[in-house]
Amino acid sequence: MNTDFLKGVIVPILTPVDENELIDESKLRDQVDYVIEGGVLGILAFGSNGEFYVIEEDEMERGLKIMVDQSAGRVPVYFGIGAISTKKCCKLAKMAVENGASGVSVLQPMFLKPTEEELYQHFKTIAESVPETPMLLYNNPGRVGYTMSGNLVERLATDVPNIVGMKDTSGDITQTSEFIRRTRHVGFKVFGGKDTLLYASLCHGAVGGVCTAANFMPELITDVYNKYIAGDLAGALEAQFKLNPVRLAMDPASFPVAAKDMANLRGRNVGAPYKPNLATKEGPVLERIKKEMKAAGLIE
Secondary structure, eight states: OOOTTOOEEEEEOOOOBOTTSOBOHHHHHHHHHHHHHTTOSEEEETOGGGTGGGOOHHHHHHHHHHHHHHHTTSSOEEEEEOOSSHHHHHHHHHHHHHTTOSEEEEEOOSSOOOOHHHHHHHHHHHHHHSTTSOEEEEEOHHHHSSOOOHHHHHHHHHHOTTEEEEEEOSOOHHHHHHHHHHHGGGTOEEEEOOGGGHHHHHHTTOOEEEOGGGGTOHHHHHHHHHHHHTTOHHHHHHHHHHHHHHHHTTTTSOTTHHHHHHHHHTTOOOOOOOTTOOOOOTTHHHHHHHHHHHHTTSOO
16 A cells, blocks of 8 residues: 655644634635645644534535645645544545545544553454555653553554555654654654654654644644754754644633634634634633734634
């Protein structure tokens, strides 16, 4: 299976919605163009910052069709799956492939506390439901309450031909490095999942990052990757340091509101988050966001 396209900055693209919380097609098409022109090498539909957990399946299918059509082969479009049941994950994976997704990314089941064997069978079954399609694991312990183990990832990478990579959002560079070390013999592709650790992840052998920041400052986050790949390590590190204060300013806001807040501050007009979330109100949190964006030259 060719996995050469699995690299670079992949954006977990925002989902613009109208007043009825339906996907705004024109705004989504505009966002697709914006991130591609900003230098991303892939789009992840319905990741965490795409608010997958509140979107109905038919809306996901409509949104994926829009993204695949608008990207027009310029970059691969991956489909994010965050369902709890194995059966529903398989259904979503098949739907994604039927609608042109280049790959699927599967989050470990939230709310549950599965054993390693349960997780192994879960991911293996999903991958086998779309055997010709590359599948990425998505480790996000901060949101689901537990982490994938290095042993689990190594088993899946070794045993299942189309489980070809992962996104690690642990924020633990040792764990990211272990995922890379333990799977490098099969050409497994690991992406960093923390924007602030893109440079560090690349240094340990990651092939890129799945980066929220690319939704509103793609020129900064892709600069880290592009300079690193070109061998300009000092320049890549400086680009990372320029990015980090802006990215860290997001953390005090309600998740995942800040990404849309910042996109709107840059004139992206991506609309409000799905309720119960609300746009960040005027106050210390929003002021810090504006301050760091101004310091980075993103807004005036």
